[in-house]
Amino acid sequence: MKFGIVTFPGSNCDYDAYQAVVEKLGEDATFLWHKDHDLHESDVIVLPGGFSYGDYLRAGAIARFSPVMQDVIGFAKRGGPVLAICNGFQIACEAGLLPGALLRNTSLKFVCETVRLRIETTDTMFTNRYERGAVLRVPIAHGDGRYTADDATLDKLEGEGRVVFRYLGGPGDADEWWSPNGSMRSIAGIVNDAGNVLGMMPHPERAVDPLLGSEDGLGIFESMLARVTA
Amino acid sequence: MTQRQQQLNAVTPRSGDPAITPALIAEHGLTNDEYQRLLDMLGREPTFTELGIVSALWSEHCSYKHSRPLLKTLPTKAPFVLQGPGENAGVISIGDGLAVAFKIESHNHPSAVEPYQGAATGVGGILRDVFTMGARPIAMLNSLRFGSLDSPRVRYLFAGVVKGIGDYGNCVGIPTVAGEVAFDPAYEGNPIVNAMCVGLLHEDELIRAVAEGVGNPIIAVGARTGRDGIHGASFASEDLSAQSEAKRPRVQVGDPFTEKLLLEASLELIRSGAIVAIQDMGAAGLTSSSAEMAARGDVGVTIDTTRVPVREEGMTPYEILLSESQERMLVVAKRGREDEVASILAKWDLTAAVIGEVIAEPVYRVTEGDRVVAEFPGIRLVTDCPTYTPDARESDEAVRLRSQNVNAIAERPEERDPAWTLEQLLSSPNIAAKTWVHRQYDTTVRTNTVIGPGGDAAVVRVRGTHRALALKTDCNGRYVYLDPRIGAQIAVCEAARNVACTGGRPMAITNNLNFGNPRRPEVYFQLREATRGMAEACNALGTPVTGGNVSLYNENPSGAVYPTPVIGMVGLIESLDHITRAHFETEGDSIVLLGEPTSELGASEYLARIHGVVGGAPPACDLDAERALIDALLEAIQGGLIHSAHDCSDGGLAVALAECCVMNREVQLGARIDLSHWREIPTRALLFGEAQGRVVVSTSMPDTVATIARKHRVPARVIGSVGAVGDPVQITTSSGRINTPLATLDEAYHETISRIMSTPVAGNI
Numbered sequence: 001m002k003f004g005i006v007t008f009p010g011s012n013c014d015y016d017a018y019q020a021v022v023e024k025l026g027e028d029a030t031f032l033w034h035k036d037h038d039l040h041e042s043d044v045i046v047l048p049g050g051f052s053y054g055d056y057l058r059a060g061a062i063a064r065f066s067p068v069m070q071d072v073i074g075f076a077k078r079g080g081p082v083l084a085i086c087n088g089f090q091i092a093c094e095a096g097l098l099p100g101a102l103l104r105n106t107s108l109k110f111v112c113e114t115v116r117l118r119i120e121t122t123d124t125m126f127t128n129r130y131e132r133g134a135v136l137r138v139p140i141a142h143g144d145g146r147y148t149a150d151d152a153t154l155d156k157l158e159g160e161g162r163v164v165f166r167y168l169g170g171p172g173d174a175d176e177w178w179s180p181n182g183s184m185r186s187i188a189g190i191v192n193d194a195g196n197v198l199g200m201m202p203h204p205e206r207a208v209d210p211l212l213g214s215e216d217g218l219g220i221f222e223s224m225l226a227r228v229t230a
Numbered sequence: 231m232t233q234r235q236q237q238l239n240a241v242t243p244r245s246g247d248p249a250i251t252p253a254l255i256a257e258h259g260l261t262n263d264e265y266q267r268l269l270d271m272l273g274r275e276p277t278f279t280e281l282g283i284v285s286a287l288w289s290e291h292c293s294y295k296h297s298r299p300l301l302k303t304l305p306t307k308a309p310f311v312l313q314g315p316g317e318n319a320g321v322i323s324i325g326d327g328l329a330v331a332f333k334i335e336s337h338n339h340p341s342a343v344e345p346y347q348g349a350a351t352g353v354g355g356i357l358r359d360v361f362t363m364g365a366r367p368i369a370m371l372n373s374l375r376f377g378s379l380d381s382p383r384v385r386y387l388f389a390g391v392v393k394g395i396g397d398y399g400n401c402v403g404i405p406t407v408a409g410e411v412a413f414d415p416a417y418e419g420n421p422i423v424n425a426m427c428v429g430l431l432h433e434d435e436l437i438r439a440v441a442e443g444v445g446n447p448i449i450a451v452g453a454r455t456g457r458d459g460i461h462g463a464s465f466a467s468e469d470l471s472a473q474s475e476a477k478r479p480r481v482q483v484g485d486p487f488t489e490k491l492l493l494e495a496s497l498e499l500i501r502s503g504a505i506v507a508i509q510d511m512g513a514a515g516l517t518s519s520s521a522e523m524a525a526r527g528d529v530g531v532t533i534d535t536t537r538v539p540v541r542e543e544g545m546t547p548y549e550i551l552l553s554e555s556q557e558r559m560l561v562v563a564k565r566g567r568e569d570e571v572a573s574i575l576a577k578w579d580l581t582a583a584v585i586g587e588v589i590a591e592p593v594y595r596v597t598e599g600d601r602v603v604a605e606f607p608g609i610r611l612v613t614d615c616p617t618y619t620p621d622a623r624e625s626d627e628a629v630r631l632r633s634q635n636v637n638a639i640a641e642r643p644e645e646r647d648p649a650w651t652l653e654q655l656l657s658s659p660n661i662a663a664k665t666w667v668h669r670q671y672d673t674t675v676r677t678n679t680v681i682g683p684g685g686d687a688a689v690v691r692v693r694g695t696h697r698a699l700a701l702k703t704d705c706n707g708r709y710v711y712l713d714p715r716i717g718a719q720i721a722v723c724e725a726a727r728n729v730a731c732t733g734g735r736p737m738a739i740t741n742n743l744n745f746g747n748p749r750r751p752e753v754y755f756q757l758r759e760a761t762r763g764m765a766e767a768c769n770a771l772g773t774p775v776t777g778g779n780v781s782l783y784n785e786n787p788s789g790a791v792y793p794t795p796v797i798g799m800v801g802l803i804e805s806l807d808h809i810t811r812a813h814f815e816t817e818g819d820s821i822v823l824l825g826e827p828t829s830e831l832g833a834s835e836y837l838a839r840i841h842g843v844v845g846g847a848p849p850a851c852d853l854d855a856e857r858a859l860i861d862a863l864l865e866a867i868q869g870g871l872i873h874s875a876h877d878c879s880d881g882g883l884a885v886a887l888a889e890c891c892v893m894n895r896e897v898q899l900g901a902r903i904d905l906s907h908w909r910e911i912p913t914r915a916l917l918f919g920e921a922q923g924r925v926v927v928s929t930s931m932p933d934t935v936a937t938i939a940r941k942h943r944v945p946a947r948v949i950g951s952v953g954a955v956g957d958p959v960q961i962t963t964s965s966g967r968i969n970t971p972l973a974t975l976d977e978a979y980h981e982t983i984s985r986i987m988s989t990p991v992a993g994n995i
Contacts, residue, residue: 009490010490016675051401053487054401055401109669109670110393111670141672211680212678
């Protein structure tokens with residue numbers, strides 16, 4: 001199976017995603033250059049983290065117009081699996097692949113730490129290898145991660161089981177919903193209505209090696225493998 | 231007339247340029263002697279453009295004129311050193327054909343007036359210094375000093391600097407893995423902002439910034455040149471004053487996105503083989519980059535300012551040459567391969583323009599179209615800068631403070647319960663966890679960070695090998711103030727101890743000498759003695775200095791900052807299995823103290839925090855003992871005996887033990903400690919004195935550890951055992967006992983800085 005990893009000029013997690021796929025998953029990966037209209041016959045597209053075109057205007061606002069995104073949008077509309085991480089999630093929202101928007105963190109500060117995520121549904125091609133309610137430890141690192149949408153959209157997402165991850169328990173309080181960035185309803189990741197585009201602020205590609213503290217993110221890649229090759 | 235004289239004579243003042251007057255010369259920071267040197271070199275009066283060029287190149291920041299004679303006394307060689315001082319960054323070999331490029335640099339003055347951009351552009355500059363060696367940056371570190379957090383201005387500077395460092399490094403995608411932050415009124419108005427970058431390269435891809443090859447084109451790459459930052463290098467070479475705020479426009483504005491493009495493009499250019507040399511247009515911009523590359527290659531260069539891409543119209547050669555607009559590089563390409571260079575730059579949407587060429591004639595020439603506006607005889611422009619060895623005399627104040635009998639200071643009534651003192655120290659902003667800071671840095675991007683900020687040293691694995699790097703910045707300015715020689719020795723040793731605690735063998739250092747005005751005898755004394763102490767420690771530990779930065783004139787109207795020679799150390803961890811953390815992690819482990827407590831109390835955080843006293847002599851530093859300690863510790867770690875290792879430093883043994891219990895919020899274990907063996911040592915010195923050469927380790931095999939320690943003649947004693955989750959921290963001495971719940975220590979250690987920063991304070995920033 002071939003993972004196509006998009007490289008915008010300001011992408012900085014593209015290589016990490018590549019390593020996760022090639023080293024840990026043992027699958028093929030290729031970089032997709034932002035100026036090209038060529039997805040290299042990839043089976044899965046990864047929109048990685050970073051600062052696509054600097055993101056001085058609004059994260060992802062320019063990236064959605066890039067040549068490669070026109071092809072990615074078409075791929076997604078045909079049902080192709082897209083994993084949109086961090087800046088990728090912001091771009092996917094800007095491109096209309098996912099509802100809502102990622103606004104500046106309520107703290108107005110960049111936040112980097114390892115958070116706990118709860119698996120809200122295993123009925124997606126990205127989470128079928130997990131147990132429902134399982135708690136993952138995964139790093140976050142972003143300045144604009146506050147998931148925001150109107151109530152109707154949020155209700156719909158919840159009603160259709162499209163909230164995939166929630167932030168769980170801040171320091172000192174394990175039971176309360178909590179989010180490090182002010183996300184509405186503690187949402188950390190969602191899928192589109194067809195279920196083939198996952199957007200998430202946490203970085204699963206940074207959680208694939210026990211040496212670095214967690215391999216809880218690997219299951220997302222393995223789930224896609226199970227689904228796509230099935 | 232010879233051809234050369236004709237050309238020199240051809241230099242004529244531009245219409246509109248100011249006349250050269252004594253006032254203009256003084257404004258450019260040149261002394262009478264230096265101006266005379268310039269006249270002698272040129273054989274005529276300089277033009278305004280030439281005066282500007284010399285003012286920048288002969289500034290302290292570019293020329294190191296007060297520090298060069300001292301820097302020459304530092305050890306710089308070892309078999310593994312591939313590149314020592316004098317290049318953009320130092321480079322050491324780590325085996326398997328891999329090498330590490332690293333360097334530290336200051337951005338103190340810009341950060342004092344514009345903290346966000348000042349700090350951000352400091353990160354940008356040091357990144358460029360590393361990737362222009364052909365290395366991919368893999369980690370950033372920093373070393374920061376501010377005044378007291380009680381001041382609203384200090385909070386503004388602190389918050390701005392941290393955000394600036396974070397936003398820049400985060401966007402480029404280089405993890406900030408370690409740093410140190412300290413607060414002391416001595417830094418009020420003149421913060422210290424040092425950034426260090428570490429990069430990884432293949433030895434055969436090492437490139438040096440040496441211009442060569444007559445006829446090779448010189449290319450300006452990256453951002454266009456604007457009027458920002460003109461004379462930044464000179465600004466950095468004078469005392470900060472009430473007027474400094476007016477120089478805010480001299481601070482450049484950073485663009486990390488362009489930096490990311492430059493990083494990728496530069497590495498591609500270097501790997502393509504189409505270029506000869508590449509250098510950042512950093513301090514003194516185009517002037518210093520072109521003059522330095524020419525001087526290193528002992529060739530001439532000619533540059534036409536009309537061909538430099540500019541941001542605004544009407545810029546003069548003077549402005550173009552001295553602009554410090556960020557994210558610009560100067561490249562010497564191979565003649566005939568310009569198209570290859572252009573296509574790589576086009577891929578990354580970067581502009582490039584040929585602005586000059588390497589020439590055989592030994593001159594540094596600047597033209598504006600056909601008109602020669604500046605011309606110097608070859609490398610003399612760089613080498614003719616004078617060096618100074620000013621008078622040195624220790625200040626009476628330092629002598630008086632050092633000889634103070636601090637053991638006679640009466641204890642405060644609250645100290646009857648040493649748990650109170652411990653809590654006070656853990657909540658000192660100098661000791662408390664800096665999570666508020668490093669939560670704003672991306673510490674995990676590039677997926678190599680094994681130990682991030684908050685550990686003894688950062689640990690970054692080297693992908694594709696079974697090894698890792700241990701990285702650390704260190705300096706206790708209070709020690710250096712009270713005894714510059716000993717203080718600098720301790721800075722090196724503590725960095726080395728921290729590196730060893732994580733399992734790394736200390737390899738080499740980069741240094742950042744932050745001092746006051748060297749023309750004051752007491753400051754030059756500090757600089758001279760600190761350099762001496764640093765050299766002694768580096769020789770003893772076998773860690774050469776591969777480069778660094780000198781930042782002088784760190785003064786504000788009330789005097790100089792503490793002398794702060796920051797050490798940036800790189801160590802090598804031979805196997806990932808050796809990586810060791812600082813916190814206790816296994817209940818029932820024996821806790822062993824390597825090294826010995828003493829009665830020393832001088833220069834301690836205890837005196838500063840509890841008694842408001844900066845005084846007494848800093849603890850003694852026994853270089854042989856430090857080396858033996860590192861050897862013993864590494865042998866024990868490599869033997870698989872050590873579960874955790876933590877250096878004893880600020881706050882002494884009690885603070886180190888408490889940190890071992892609470893520093894990792896995911897694993898907090900209590901401990902039961904007995905120090906009653908040392909009944910001759912006064913309790914407060916035993917608990918809070920900062921005797922050097924000590925490490926707290928936890929192990930399940932204390933006897934074997936003790937045997938190894940004995941072999942290296944390092945004192946070792948079992949002082950207690952690790953408790954369970956929820957157990958208190960108990961420390962028994964011959965005069966009493968500390969018995970404190972983990973939660974109390976956790977709160978003091980982890981919540982202090984965020985609490986301070988979220989509490990409003992009135993006053994002007």
